[in-house]
Amino acid sequence: MNTESRKKALHYFYEKVVGPLGFKFTPDAELREFLLEQEVILEGKHGVPFCPCQPLRHDRARDMQIVCPCIPFHRKHFDAIQRCWCGLFVHQDVTDPDKLPQLPPKEVGLE
Amino acid sequence: MSDKYIRAISADAVAPGGVKAVELDGKEIVVCNCGGKYYAVQRRCGHMNAPLDMGTLDGTYLTCAMHCAQFDVATGEALSGPVPPDFGGEIPPRLLGEYFQNVGMLMGRIRTESIRTYPTKLEAGWVLVAPQAGD
Numbered sequence: 001m002n003t004e005s006r007k008k009a010l011h012y013f014y015e016k017v018v019g020p021l022g023f024k025f026t027p028d029a030e031l032r033e034f035l036l037e038q039e040v041i042l043e044g045k046h047g048v049p050f051c052p053c054q055p056l057r058h059d060r061a062r063d064m065q066i067v068c069p070c071i072p073f074h075r076k077h078f079d080a081i082q083r084c085w086c087g088l089f090v091h092q093d094v095t096d097p098d099k100l101p102q103l104p105p106k107e108v109g110l111e
Numbered sequence: 112m113s114d115k116y117i118r119a120i121s122a123d124a125v126a127p128g129g130v131k132a133v134e135l136d137g138k139e140i141v142v143c144n145c146g147g148k149y150y151a152v153q154r155r156c157g158h159m160n161a162p163l164d165m166g167t168l169d170g171t172y173l174t175c176a177m178h179c180a181q182f183d184v185a186t187g188e189a190l191s192g193p194v195p196p197d198f199g200g201e202i203p204p205r206l207l208g209e210y211f212q213n214v215g216m217l218m219g220r221i222r223t224e225s226i227r228t229y230p231t232k233l234e235a236g237w238v239l240v241a242p243q244a245g246d
Contacts, residue, residue, distance in 0.1 A: 001189040001223045009181050009190035012172060047195035060200035 007036040010049060010068075014089075018069050023078075023089040026097045035088045039068055053086035080108040116232060116239035119151065123236065130173065132164035135242040140229060142238050143184045145171045149231045150184040151240040157182060157189050157224040180223050187228040193218055 011025070018024065026032050038052035050056060051066040065073040071084055078084050082091040083100045090097050105111045117135050125131045125144040132141050132154050139154035141164045150171065156163050161177035168174075171185040178193030195218075196211050203211065230241045 001192055001225075005188055005190045006192075008183075008188075009172065012170065016169075047197070 003037060003040045006040045006043070007033070010036055010039060014069050018071060018089050019092075021069075021071050021075075022092055023069075023071060023084070024092045024094075026083070026087055026090050027095065028087075028097050031087060031097075035086055051084075051086055077105045077108065077110055080105075080110065114230060114241045114244045116230075116234075116241045118237045119231075119240040120238050121236060122149070122233060122238050125149070125238070128168050130164045130166060130168050132162065133240075135240055138242045140240060140242060142231070142240065143168055143171075143173060145184065149233065149238045151229040151231045151238075152182070152184050152187055153227040155226075156180055157226045158193055158221060159218075163226075178218070182226050184228070187226045189223045189225045192223040193221075 015025065035052055039049040042052060043049040046056070049068050050063070051068050051070055054066045056063055069084065069089060071078055071089065074085065081100060081103050082094055083089065083097065085102065087097060087100070087102065090100065094100065119133045119135055119140065120131055120142050125142055127144050127146050130141050130143050132139065134140070140151050141154045143150045143152065145168065152163065154162055154164060156175040156177065158175060158178055158180035161175050163173055163175055165176040166173050167176070168184070171183050172181055172190065173184050174181045179191070180189065180193050181191035182189055195215065202208070230244050232239050
């Protein structure tokens, strides 16, 4: 088993989860491959594919909310910015992910 | 090497998304029905030899029931290693904790290998497998 194989498996299963939530993988292939690779590394270290762009706080309840795909735990926020925090997933109608800035919740009026 | 095909199982006996174990020429094989396309792979998991016919098939991805190692039955490629035990943040009873610590230590040294695939074909309602192909 290698990183590429695991990336393939994550890609397959994530697609089934995020599709019904109205999201898809980012069309930016380079970013997608990079983020999936980081998740495989995190999974190897922690046993769980955490979001590569959010810090682990060693508080289980909070850390479980950043297990990829973490969309259900941050639905309002991600719907407002049309992407997930790290940008691995974007709304299904998004064609140019570069136009979607990574805005924190308070900047979109959620805090 | 021989590509002699042998009747393995009736195609109707493996429902779509299903996995059935057969023994052919002394080899333990599982036949997988991936939406009407049949694949045959070795029965033993590439991680710890658990029977893969107890696993779950999703598309061509087969997940072992024992530690959730995953394989692509179309290619035999190992996709994922075992999922580590998780106690949900609770501290397990001492003996159980020690047991899982030992098992975890051993499992960390086990490599998940790709599994062997066998050629298949459909003929008169039967799934035929060539168990000696590649020997």
